[in-house]
Amino acid sequence: MKILTICGSLRRESYNQMLLSSLSQYAPKDWVFKQSISIGELPHYNEDIDTATPPSSVDQFRKEIEEADALYWAMPEFNHSIPGVLKNALDWATHPLNEAALLGRVIAVSVVTQGRGGYRGMSDLSRVLRDLGNFVVPAPELCIQFAHEHISPEENGQVSITDPVTEKLLKIQLQNLEYAVRHRMGHHAGMCWKNFFENMATL
Template identity: 45%
Template sequence: MRKTQQGAFSLRILAISGSLRQDSFNTRLLRALPPLAPEGMEIELFDGLGEVPLYDQDLDVADPPKPVHRLRTAIAEADGLIIASPEYNGSIPGVLKNAIDWASRPMVRSALLAKCVVTMVATPGVGLGRNALSDLGRVLHDCHAFVVSGPWVHLSEAPAKMEDVQDEDGEVTTVLTDPRTRRLVDIQLTSLQQAIKEEAGRHAVTPLMSFIQPRQ
């Protein structure tokens, strides 16, 4: 959290998509968020999940692989996280679980420890997504992150509720066209902002920190 020249606080939020597909609905959902963010919140999309190797404790040393270091640093330096995930076979994709495994270790220095997180899901179907949201929230909770509660952004029938447009610079961006989804995004991002400012993540892990930190 940084203080601007005007005295207001600016929050840096890292957005992570659990899909590697170029035209992923979840990646497009994350790209649609910055214009909907509350004042003082900056959202940056993480690019590089596919470069993170499979978790191997033999590689988890003082100098881990560069993609792992980049992931951990990006999460640690962010004030909060937004994770959007598809649902594969009733749960979250392996690539996302793998990234969380890397980010959560070692526990005493975990980049996810006390981090405030909002979870979302976008799916082309109607009945998918709930299991992914549930599993993602449970995994993050077990990593001692603070997951903002619902109402969650569950974008079903995604192709009909978003569209790609060109901005003034010719760059392609995504716009959410569904009013209900835009309302849910507003609720979740505002709740994330409030959770960070009130240090909800830190308060949630106070009992844990008293246990894992060495006594003076």
């Protein structure tokens, strides 16, 4: 399993990034986790530059998505929804529509916040990804509130999650991610869009 991790925060000491760095502790040893290009390197989405030769950061981001078996997105909630910088990355990954990198993928989503929110952001991100023809692991929902109390960086560079319930949920979520890849649930989720695009192309 090749998992691409995508972080919705650009902050140097991001708790979302810490969660992503901890994932390999909860997965089988032979899984390979790769961190995507920083989404801060993507320009603001603009159809004028979304041509056959898009900016190199966009090209790289799309290729990284295509080469992965599954994606793991972790983001903070900003103003009760998806952070703008992540929505921008999502917009790049869903074009051009008929050959979008972000179509027919298997995705796990987590929200990590230092506050007491998170579920509205998670609901928005999951809905958008799902509506666009991806399979989003529906359970367990992983929304880590008061992250500073549950996630901490260690001196050796490792990250420790101090809440056993969160650890258990992470393990189950990754098991479900693997099940969804094995059963090609991303392919099935993308079928209707692919059929739609193919038929529209011959209209």
